[in-house]
Amino acid sequence: MASVSVVPASEASAPSLKVSANDCSTNGITECISSFKAADAVIELAPTLKPKPDPSDLVFGTVFTDHMLTIEWTSTGGWQKPHICPFHNLSIHPAGSALHYAVQLFEGMKAYRGPDNVLRLFRPMLNMKRMLKSAERACLPSFDAVELLECIRKLVVVDQEWVPQSDSASLYIRPTFLGTEPSLGVKKPSSALLYVILSPVGSYFSTGYKPVSLWADPKYVRAWKGGTGDCKMGGNYGASIYAQYEAIDYGCQQVLWLYGEDHQITEAGTMNLFLYWINENGEEELATPPLDGIILPGVIRQSILELTRKWGMFKVSERYLTMADLCCALKENRVKEMFGSGTACVVCSVSQVLYKGQNLDIPCLGDCPPLASRLLKELSDIQYGRTPCDWVCLV
C-alpha cells in the first residue's frame, strides 16, 4: 500500500453532516467519553484509482471502492485516530478472537445519489445505534456514534465518484467491528479493529421486481431467546448458510425462519417479514413480529411501521404470527400480501411458502402487489431525495 499524500481531514472534508431531529437523532445514545474523533481523521489517498464498473453488471458486494476507513482500539491505549486509506487486505494475528470466537459484528447501509446529484444516507443514526448495541453484546468497546457517522461521511466524500448515477443503484456501506485479541482465551478482547468498506451495488430488482419462494421448516432455528438474534453479529449469519442451501434443494429461494412449538414466523433469509392480511378479527392489518429478542431491529422494518402508521389506512401491529395463522388465513382468502424488508431490497414480495410438504401460494397480483409497490416507491423516493424527508442525511 503506497502512500501518495497525507492531508489533514479538514482539508478533504465537505461541510459537516447535516442532521435533523428525526433521522440522525442521538437520543438514547449514552455519551461515550472515550471515543475516536472524526476531526482527527488522517486521510491517505490511493496512488491510482480503479475503473468504476457499470452499475447494471454488479453482483452484490463483489466490487469495492478505492478507499476504506480503519480505526484501531486497545484496552491500554484506547481509540486511535481514524484512518481513511487505500483499500487493502487486513493483517490479522492467527489467534485473533474474530477468527476463532466470532467476536465480530457489522452494519449495512447505503449512500444514494439523487437526481439533484446530492448524496444522501437513509436514517444512518439507526445503524449507528444498532452497531453500539451489537458492540455491547459482543464485548467490544463503545464509541461515539456521531463521530463514526462523521467518519463514514468523510469516507463517502473521498469515494463519492463511486456512488452510481442511477435511480436504483447505490453505494453499499459496510461498517465492521472485530475483536483482534491475539490469544486463545475466550474473553473480552483487549484490542479491536473497526473498519468500513464501500461497494457499489446495482438495483436489487435489475431484471424486474421478482417475488421469492420460502422454505419453512422448524429444523433450523435462526435465533433464540437468550441468544444474539437481535444484534447484527456474524454468528447469526454463518449458522444460516447451511439451511439456505437446503431451501434451494427444496426448490425454494430463501428460508422462512420459524420459532417455537407453534412455528412462529420470524424472518425470511436475512430480511424482516411482514404479513398484510385481514386478521382473525376481520381487521385489515399489516403485521410483523415484535422485537422480543429474536428479531433483528431492521431500519426498513421500522420505517415501514412508521410510514404505514402515518398513512392511517389500516391497523399496523407488531405481533406474533404463526404458520397456523397463515394457513388458516390463506384457506379463508384473508391474505393480501407477504413481503420481506431489508436494506438490500427495501421490500421483496413472497409468492410461495413450502411448509410440511405443501406449497402455499401467497397472493402476488402480477408479481407486483400494491402495498409492496407503494412502500418500495415511497421509500426509494425518500432515499434518492425525490421526496423531501427528514429521514435522510446529506453527505
Add this chain to the structure above:
Amino acid sequence: MASVSVVPASEASAPSLKVSANDCSTNGITECISSFKAADAVIELAPTLKPKPDPSDLVFGTVFTDHMLTIEWTSTGGWQKPHICPFHNLSIHPAGSALHYAVQLFEGMKAYRGPDNVLRLFRPMLNMKRMLKSAERACLPSFDAVELLECIRKLVVVDQEWVPQSDSASLYIRPTFLGTEPSLGVKKPSSALLYVILSPVGSYFSTGYKPVSLWADPKYVRAWKGGTGDCKMGGNYGASIYAQYEAIDYGCQQVLWLYGEDHQITEAGTMNLFLYWINENGEEELATPPLDGIILPGVIRQSILELTRKWGMFKVSERYLTMADLCCALKENRVKEMFGSGTACVVCSVSQVLYKGQNLDIPCLGDCPPLASRLLKELSDIQYGRTPCDWVCLV
C-alpha cells in the same frame, strides 16, 4: 516473512503416524476424494527461532511456536499443497466471510511429552471427525481427516522442542478453518483457509486443583435445537462472553448454561458437565446430558463415559438433568460430585452454583473429590504415556 529453506516434507518428517484401531480410527469418515495430501507438504523453516518460555509462567494461548500450517482451498482449484511455514499474521480480504458471517470453526487438542521423551496425541481422530462435521455445518469444504492429522503431526515434529518437558504442561494445538470468500453475499464461500497454530500451555491447575463456582441463570442460552451447539463453530463462543462477565459480576467464575422451561443443565463455560450422584431411583450414577444437538461432543466427555463404563463401578448415563433434579438431590444429600470436562483442564470440579439468588454448595471433599481426582489421574497418565493405552497416537 523471510524464507531460509524449502525442503521436501519427506526429509523433515519422522516415521508416519502410528494409528491403532481405537484412537485414530477412520471409521465413519466418508472418503474425501478431493483433499490435500500430507505427502505434498512444503516446509519453509523460520530463519530464527524464538526462546522457549518457562511452562510455569504460561497464560493459556498467549505464546505461539515458530511455525504454523496453512492449507488454502478454492472452489475452482480445490485444495492446494499444505505449507508449514514461519508463524505469521494472516492477510485477509476485508470482505472475507470469516470476518462478517463467522464462517469459521476450530478444534482444540494437545501434544504431550512423556517421561520416555516420546510425544503423544490423545485420540486426535476424534478431533478430526468433529472438525469435518463442523466444516459441513459451516458450508466449508471437506478433506481427508487422516491427511490433516498427518500434516499436524509434521508440524508438531518441526516444532517438537516446544512440547514442554513437564508432567502437566503440554503443547496446545489449534486447527482453525475460515471462509475467505472476498465478497459480501451470505453464501457458501468460494475460498477457504485451513490453518493450525501451536501454543505451549502450562498446567491448568498450576497453583493446585481448584474447584469453580457457576452462575446458573436462564437469561442467556448457549445453544438451541436447530442451531450449531454441537459443532465447534466460532459463533457459539463469541455470543457467550457477555454472559461470562455477568457471571463474574455475580461473584462466580463461569456460566452454568441452562436450557428450556425446565432449566436443563447443559454445559459449564466451555466444558461438558457431569453429575455424580445417587439418582432419583437410589442408584449411584455418573450422568451427563445426551448429544441431542445442543451439547458439544467433547473428546474428554466421551473418554470419561468410556472409561467409567469400563470400570463398571456405577451406572453411567447420558440423560437429561434439570436444576430441580440438582436442587432436590442436594437437599437429600444425594450429590457426590459435579465437574466439568474439557481438553484444557481434563476435569474441573464445581464447588458452588448460584441459582435464583441462592448459593447451592456442591460437595467437594477438600477441593479434590475422589472421582474427579481419579479421572484426572487416569486420563493424564494415558495422555503422558505413563499408562499404555491405544487412545494415544505417537507423533
